[in-house]
Amino acid sequence: MGRIRTAIGLMSGTSMDGIDVALVKTDGEGVVERGPAVGVAYDPAFRKRLQAALETAKTIARREERPGDLADVERDLTLRHAAAIASFLDANGLTKADVDVIGFHGQTVLHRPEQGLTVQLGDGGLLAGESGIDVVYDMRANDMAHGGQGAPLIPVYHAALARNLPADCAFPVVFVNIGGISNLTYIGPDGAIVAFDSGPGNTLIDQWVEAQAGIPFDQGGMIASEGRAVAGLAARYLDHPFFTAPERRSLDRNDFSPPAGGEATLEDGARTLAHVTAAAILKSAGHLPERPKTYVVCGGGRLNQVIMGDLAGLASDRGAKVIPAEAAGLDGDSLEAEAWAYLAVRALDGLPLTFPGTTGVRAPVSGGVVAKAERGAVSDA
Structure with a gap:
């Protein structure tokens, strides 16, 4: 059994209605203790900006490109995630010292697996700096680099939950x-x-x-x-x-x-x-x-x-x-955010996030990029 860590998962899905925040204590394998969770809605004006970002993103040819106002949207999105974390910690009587890692999904604005291209807006380094907690982000790219579709990533968490179903x-x-x-x-x-x-x-x-x-x-x-x-x-x-x-x-x-x-x-x-x-x-x-x-x-x-x-x-x-x-016995609203917390812990331990039977990747692979809070440094998980 690996080390049990306390992780926060952050999910902003294709509905673009807000941020789901969930806390999980896990070893990234069979131990899963689900904690509190909350949903934070986007204001209508920001939701419209995200919808517009989908159109702008269609012109992206390389993952690092941020044409038009996408860099501004990415920064504002990341700061909203940081605010959601601060509020979540406060509401649950926690401090940043209580959390080992954040799993940050970001907002998918382009996903073209046939081109090996997926883009999630979200600045992991900025989030680590703002929250004071290490962040694992960009968890889809390594799968695509090894022949996978980049999705879905949550199945390995479903498999862990399946061990304890009624x-x-x-x-x-x-x-x-x-x-x-x-x-x-x-x-x-x-x-x-x-x-x-x-x-x-x-x-x-x-x-x-x-x-x-x-x-x-x-x-x-x-x-x-x-x-x-x-x-x-x-x-x-x-x-x-x-x-x-x-x-x-x-x-x-x-x-x-x-x-x-x-x-x-x-x-x-x-x-x-x-x-x-x-x-x-x-x-x-x-x-x-x-x-x-x-x-x-x-x-x-x-x-x-x-x-x-x-x-x-x-x-x-x-x-x-x-x-x-x-x-x-599960929470259908927070399950994806929980999964991102679980995946972050797996990434830190170098455990596979995806498998041939889930994304079509050639062999099981880990993934993610780690942004360290104390230095703002970024490295592969």
């Missing part, structure tokens, strides 16, 4: 994260890990209701619950070659686009896209080694009752049950 969670178990993009982690009865992105998550729904009604997301699936699924529109998404391609690949939020304004009413569009989110998960699960028996659902999408209802119905038809993370 007895009624039959294996194979699949952890489903429904964020902006959905992804699956399969844990076989023998502990085998297979993981990949499964399709659109909340992003299409968010984009649809924002464009049609000026609402940032469909809270609880309330809008979708008033509509009906438009079969032809759903089929257009589910017939996408992504689902039938022999090789799994990681998705960028631009791989799927929301419907045009005239293709459905507000409610029917939200209902159709909720169905697409659920059906995409089951369709992608067809690429797994065995048919799952339990789906544990994490991420914001688990709060959309229409997605969950469709997912439960489709899974039941295949002999599986669907439960939200909370029914498995």
